[in-house]
Amino acid sequence: MSSVNRWKIAAALLGVCCIALIYRVFDQGITRTYLDASQETSVQHIKLLTGLVGHEWLGLPEEQVMSRLKAYAASQPPGSIVLKREPETNAIYLEGVRFEFRNGKLVNVT
Structure with missing residues (x-):
């Protein structure tokens, strides 16, 4: 195997790793956005329910x-x-x- 072929294989592997890392970063960013929105909604619901209980009781x-x-x-x-x-x-x-x-x-x- 020539050195040019080795460089091509190494470059292809590095390219695949970079694409996988980019995908992972975007996926984690989207997941984090949904998690933050869900947590904010939960906090709002808890405040609403404690306010309701406090008002009634x-x-x-x-x-x-x-x-x-x-x-x-x-x-x-x-x-x-x-x-x-x-x-x-x-x-x-x-x-x-x-x-x-x-x-x-x-x-x-x-």
Whole structure:
């Protein structure tokens, strides 16, 4: 095999590698764009739902909110929902959503 043929094969292989890398970069860029859009939509939906819950439940006693959250958690598969109460901060946490209380009444959902 002559040195010219070796250079042609090496150039062809490098060309294929460059095309594959260019395709990968564009594919990752498109994937990232869709991922960012999906994440932004999810964040908007979470804000909407926490605002709705906060508006509807605002002023409810802590016991009533806790009983509603326990009923919801019990309706889900066991171990899939984390519900915890922290008396020192006057808050209840449901999977990262914080229900804040003052004087035993719900004042904020974040």
